[in-house]
Amino acid sequence: MSTIKTATTVPKGENQVIGALEANGGAPLELPVKPLLPELVVGLRRGLTDKVEVGGKLTTCPAGRRATTAGLEGEVKVQLRRVPGARLELALGPAAGFRWISAAGASMQVSYVSLPFLMGIDVGRHQIVVAPEAGLQLWTSAGANEVWAPMIGLSLGFVWRIGQRFALVPEAAAYRTDVRIDYSRGSQMFHLGLGFLY
Amino acid sequence: MLLLAVAGCSIDMPPADFAACGPVATPDGGVTAPDYWHDAKPIFDAKCATCHVDGGIAPMPLLTYADARDWAGLIYSAVDRKLMPPWPPNDCCQAYQHDRSLSAADRDTLLRWIDGGLPEGDPATATPSQPLPPPQLSRVDVTLQMPTPYTPVATEETSDLRCFVVEGWPYDEEVFVTGFDVRPGNAAIVHHVIVQTVDASAVPELKAREGADGRAGFDCRNLRGELHVNGGVGGWTPGSVPQESPDATLGVPFPAKSDVLLQIHYDVRAGVTMPDQTEIRFQVAPSVKHRMRALVAANPLWLANDGLEIEAGDPDAMHNFAYDPSVYFSKGAPFFLHAVNLHMHFLGSHGRIGIHRADGSWDCLLDIPAWDYHWSSWYQLAEPVQFNPGDLLYVECHWDNTIGNQAPVNGVVPAPRDLHWATAEEMCAALGLFTDTWP
Numbered sequence: 001m002s003t004i005k006t007a008t009t010v011p012k013g014e015n016q017v018i019g020a021l022e023a024n025g026g027a028p029l030e031l032p033v034k035p036l037l038p039e040l041v042v043g044l045r046r047g048l049t050d051k052v053e054v055g056g057k058l059t060t061c062p063a064g065r066r067a068t069t070a071g072l073e074g075e076v077k078v079q080l081r082r083v084p085g086a087r088l089e090l091a092l093g094p095a096a097g098f099r100w101i102s103a104a105g106a107s108m109q110v111s112y113v114s115l116p117f118l119m120g121i122d123v124g125r126h127q128i129v130v131a132p133e134a135g136l137q138l139w140t141s142a143g144a145n146e147v148w149a150p151m152i153g154l155s156l157g158f159v160w161r162i163g164q165r166f167a168l169v170p171e172a173a174a175y176r177t178d179v180r181i182d183y184s185r186g187s188q189m190f191h192l193g194l195g196f197l198y
Numbered sequence: 199m200l201l202l203a204v205a206g207c208s209i210d211m212p213p214a215d216f217a218a219c220g221p222v223a224t225p226d227g228g229v230t231a232p233d234y235w236h237d238a239k240p241i242f243d244a245k246c247a248t249c250h251v252d253g254g255i256a257p258m259p260l261l262t263y264a265d266a267r268d269w270a271g272l273i274y275s276a277v278d279r280k281l282m283p284p285w286p287p288n289d290c291c292q293a294y295q296h297d298r299s300l301s302a303a304d305r306d307t308l309l310r311w312i313d314g315g316l317p318e319g320d321p322a323t324a325t326p327s328q329p330l331p332p333p334q335l336s337r338v339d340v341t342l343q344m345p346t347p348y349t350p351v352a353t354e355e356t357s358d359l360r361c362f363v364v365e366g367w368p369y370d371e372e373v374f375v376t377g378f379d380v381r382p383g384n385a386a387i388v389h390h391v392i393v394q395t396v397d398a399s400a401v402p403e404l405k406a407r408e409g410a411d412g413r414a415g416f417d418c419r420n421l422r423g424e425l426h427v428n429g430g431v432g433g434w435t436p437g438s439v440p441q442e443s444p445d446a447t448l449g450v451p452f453p454a455k456s457d458v459l460l461q462i463h464y465d466v467r468a469g470v471t472m473p474d475q476t477e478i479r480f481q482v483a484p485s486v487k488h489r490m491r492a493l494v495a496a497n498p499l500w501l502a503n504d505g506l507e508i509e510a511g512d513p514d515a516m517h518n519f520a521y522d523p524s525v526y527f528s529k530g531a532p533f534f535l536h537a538v539n540l541h542m543h544f545l546g547s548h549g550r551i552g553i554h555r556a557d558g559s560w561d562c563l564l565d566i567p568a569w570d571y572h573w574s575s576w577y578q579l580a581e582p583v584q585f586n587p588g589d590l591l592y593v594e595c596h597w598d599n600t601i602g603n604q605a606p607v608n609g610v611v612p613a614p615r616d617l618h619w620a621t622a623e624e625m626c627a628a629l630g631l632f633t634d635t636w637p
Contacts, residue, residue: 105520
C-alpha cells in the first residue's frame with residue numbers, strides 16, 4: 001500500500017527525493033504476534049502542475065534466504081484542496097505496485113492498487129497526515145491459486161519539516177482484509193515507517 | 199524486475215525417473231512346490247501378522263495353517279491385486295523401516311502355494327521368521343487418556359475439531375518422548391490426533407474453556423495463540439503404527455512443567471456419533487542422543503481463501519511447493535530426515551515428496567501412486583537422509599474431484615464442489631521428523 005504520505009503535491013517542475021526504512025507485515029486476526037518485514041524504500045516525486053505530481057518508488061529487503069523482497073510502485077497525487085491560510089489540505093494519491101517476495105527458495109508476488117484519501121492538517125510548518133485508504137491486492141505463488149485481497153485501512157503520519165527542503169515522516173498504518181487464513185475470520189496488515197522527503 | 203517475477207512463476211518438477219524402478223528381476227519360480235511351513239508361513243509372519251492377530255485391526259488372524267487355508271481365496275485375490283499387505287508407497291522411491299510390502303518373489307511364492315493346493319508341509323522344516331515389531335510399544339512409561347468420553351456432533355462443515363486438556367503428566371523436568379502410540383477410542387470417526395504440550399500455567403485458562411457448550415473439551419477451530427502450545431509430541435492419522443526408539447537414540451522433547459493438549463478432528467460425515475475416548479501411551483527417557491523435531495512443507499498461500507482450489511469435476515487437480523526448510527528449522531545448517539508423511543484428505547489421488555538438490559538432482563522420499571486416506575501413515579526411512587542448505591523440499595499433491603471419487607456423507611454420495619484448504623475439505627502438506635545431528 002502507499003507510504004510516505006503527504007497531502008501536499010510537489011510544486012510544478014520540482015523534484016522530491018523520498019526514502020524510508022519501513023516494516024510491513026500481515027497475519028490472521030487471531031495470531032497474537034504479527035511478523036513484520038523490514039524494507040528500504042527510495043523514490044522520486046515530480047510536480048507536473050501545481051496540483052498534480054507523479055512519482056515512483058523502489059523497495060527492497062535484502063535479508064538473504066530468510067526473506068528478500070523487491071518492489072516497484074508508481075503513484076499519482078492530485079491536490080483537491082489547498083487554500084492559502086487554511087490549515088486543511090486534501091488530496092487523492094492513487095498508486096499501483098508490484099512486490100516480489102522470496103523466502104527460503106520459495107517466492108510469492110503481490111500486485112496492488114491503492115487509493116488513499118489524504119487529509120493534511122498543517123501544524124505550523126509541519127503536517128499531520130490522516131489517510132483512510134482502500135486497496136486491492138493480488139497474491140500469487142507458483143503451485144497455488146491466486147488470492148484477491150480487498151483492503152481498507154487507515155494511516156497516520158507526521159511530516160516533520162527540518163529546514164527548507166528536508167522532512168522526516170514517521171508513519172503507521174493498519175489495514176483489514178477479508179482474507180481468511182485457515183480458520184481465521186480475516187487478516188490484518190501493518191505498516192510502520194520512518195521516511196524522509198528532500 | 200520482470201525477470202525476478204518470471205523466476206518465481208514456476209516450480210521445477212521431478213524428472214520422469216524420479217521414483218522409477220531399475221531393472222527388476224523376474225521371479226524364477228523359486229522352489230518348485232512351496233508349502234506352508236517352509237515357504238508361506240515366514241511371509242505371513244513377517245508381512246501380515248502385525249495386523250492379522252487376535253484383537254488386531256484386521257478382521258481375521260493369519261497365524262496358523264488353518265487360518266491361511268480358510269482364507270486362501272481372499273488371500274489370493276488380495277495378494278494378486280497387490281491390495282494386501284496395504285503398503286501405499288512406490289517400492290522404488292525409498293527404503294523404509296517396517297515395510298509391509300511383498301517382494302515379487304514373496305508374492306509369487308504365496309500365489310503358487312495356493313495354486314498348488316495349499317500343501318502344509320512339515321513343521322520341522324519351518325523357516326525361522328522375523329515378524330514385524332508388535333503393534334505396541336515395547337515399554338510404556340506413561341498412559342494418558344481423555345478425561346471423559348466425547349461424542350462429536352456434526353457441524354455445518356460436517357467435521358468437529360475438538361481440543362482436550364489431559365492432565366497427569368508425571369514429570370516436572372524436561373524429558374524426551376522416545377516412544378509414542380495413539381489409541382483412538384473410536385477409529386470410525388477419528389480423522390487425526392495431534393498431541394501437543396502446553397505450559398502448565400496455561401492449563402486453568404484452557405480448562406475454563408471446556409464444557410462451555412455443554413460438551414467435553416472445547417472447540418478449537420479458531421484458536422491459535424490462545425492455546426499456549428509450547429511444543430509438539432506427535433500425531434496420528436489412520437494407518438499409523440506405534441513409533442519408538444527404545445535405545446533412546448531419538449526423542450522428542452517434552453518441556454518441563456507442561457501438560458498434554460490433544461487436538462482431535464472427528465470426521466462425522468457418515469453420521470456416526472458414537473463416543474470417543476482416545477488414549478496415548480508414551481515411552482520416555484531423561485536424555486537422548488539426538489533431539490527430534492518436526493517440520494512442514496506447504497505453501498502458506500494455500501491457507502488463504504482460494505489459494506488451494508480444487509475445482510469441482512477436475513479429475514487431476516494438482517498443487518506443488520518447494521522450499522528450503524533449513525533456513526527456518528536448522529539455522530541454515532544441514533539436518534537429517536528420519537521420517538516423512540504426506541497429508542491429504544479423502545479426494546487425494548496421488549502425491550509425492552522429494553528433495554531437489556542444489557546440484558539439480560532429485561531424491562525421492564515418498565511416492566504414493568494410489569492415495570488411500572486410511573493409510574496415510576508416517577514412513578520411517580531405513581536410513582536418515584541428509585538435507586543440505588540450498589536443497590529444496592518438494593511436495594506435490596493430486597486430487598480427483600469427480601463424482602466417482604466422492605466420499606459418502608450420511609450414506610449419500612455428494613455432488614462434487616469446489617474445495618479449499620480446510621479441515622473438512624482438503625489439505626496438502628509434507629511433514630518430516632528430523633535431527634540436527636546423526637549418527
